[in-house]
Amino acid sequence: MSNSNSAADVPEISVIIPTFNRAVSLQRLLTSLNALALPDSLQTEIVVVDNGSTDDTSTLLARQAKKGGHFRLISLREERKGKSNALNCAIGTARGEILIVVDDDVVVHPEWVSKHLECHRETRFGAIQGRVLPGVDPDGRPADPRQLRKYNIPIVDYGGKICSIDGFTGTNVSFKREVFEKVGFFDPRLGPGAAGFSEDTEYSTRIRKAGFKIGYTPHAVVYHELDPRRYGSAYNRDVEYKKGVSRSIYRQDSILFRVLPDLLANCVRYGIYKMLRLTQKAYKTEGRIMKSWGYLMGKIQRRPNSNPTV
Numbered sequence: 001m002s003n004s005n006s007a008a009d010v011p012e013i014s015v016i017i018p019t020f021n022r023a024v025s026l027q028r029l030l031t032s033l034n035a036l037a038l039p040d041s042l043q044t045e046i047v048v049v050d051n052g053s054t055d056d057t058s059t060l061l062a063r064q065a066k067k068g069g070h071f072r073l074i075s076l077r078e079e080r081k082g083k084s085n086a087l088n089c090a091i092g093t094a095r096g097e098i099l100i101v102v103d104d105d106v107v108v109h110p111e112w113v114s115k116h117l118e119c120h121r122e123t124r125f126g127a128i129q130g131r132v133l134p135g136v137d138p139d140g141r142p143a144d145p146r147q148l149r150k151y152n153i154p155i156v157d158y159g160g161k162i163c164s165i166d167g168f169t170g171t172n173v174s175f176k177r178e179v180f181e182k183v184g185f186f187d188p189r190l191g192p193g194a195a196g197f198s199e200d201t202e203y204s205t206r207i208r209k210a211g212f213k214i215g216y217t218p219h220a221v222v223y224h225e226l227d228p229r230r231y232g233s234a235y236n237r238d239v240e241y242k243k244g245v246s247r248s249i250y251r252q253d254s255i256l257f258r259v260l261p262d263l264l265a266n267c268v269r270y271g272i273y274k275m276l277r278l279t280q281k282a283y284k285t286e287g288r289i290m291k292s293w294g295y296l297m298g299k300i301q302r303r304p305n306s307n308p309t310v
Contacts, residue, residue, distance in 0.1 A: 011044055012117070014099045019049065028225070032108045045096065047090045048075050050076070052078070074094075084194060086193075098175070100174040107225075108221070116217070130156070130174070134153060134223065156216075160218050172220065187202055195298075196239075240287035240288070240294065248294070
């Protein structure tokens with residue numbers, strides 16, 4: 001790995017990929033990155049952080065480094081569990097003026113990088129959320145548009161125009177370097193591998209408090225893979241519960257005046273929707289119940305003397 005810091009060697013773009021035990025998905029992502037349409041003058045690096053994988057991820061990365069490609073590939077390993085730790089490791093190494101974070105279970109549109117860069121050049125946003133659309137399943141079948149909720153994937157689509165938004169989803173987002181210089185690193189208590197979720201939501205809040213704005217561009221598109229292991233209500237319940245637990249770490253919602261009323265109201269709604277066979281509304285409301293329950297359990301588990309010794 002070169003240590004040169006000459007202007008010609010400093011990349012304008014750093015693509016950051018945290019990964020854990022998804023070698024097959026990571027291969028698809030790297031293949032799509034090699035198909036990006038970019039001018040030769042645009043210096044770009046890819047920083048992949050293996051967060052302690054036990055599958056073929058290390059072999060894949062070694063093979064990819066030997067094979068080469070359009071980009072300088074930097075492969076790191078972070079043994080401290082959690083996506084936030086992996087992101088922080090990459091941020092400390094990446095040298096680009098624009099840092100683009102992408103999950104390891106997507107493929108990118110050929111103009112993905114150029115559209116993130118274009119939006120940064122034309123706006124004053126500190127962070128820019130790209131569009132996240134459903135991809136295909138392992139057999140190449142696309143999503144059924146009538147049943148998008150059952151796939152339990154993040155879908156981000158605020159329409160066809162660039163606009164300002166309150167928060168980003170970490171599946172497809174880019175940052176100006178100055179954001180990290182002022183706001184700092186991600187909270188290692190949050191995100192996959194730790195509490196489960198909300199590292200992006202919490203960081204969005206800190207970005208806004210630091211005076212930066214968050215934008216959305218519909219033109220920087222990724223396609224999220226459909227994984228049958230994620231389908232259905234059981235997975236959704238688990239996800240929403242973990243979101244509630246994660247939220248309890250960094251928020252101070254009133255349990256008496258907000259959390260419990262929301263929990264009771266959604267329980268009533270759920271019963272009505274089930275009785276009326278409003279399946280989609282029942283599915284969504286069940287998730288809200290689990291999120292409130294997760295928040296309560298998270299607060300109880302961290303309460304002082306909640307587990308007294310006898």
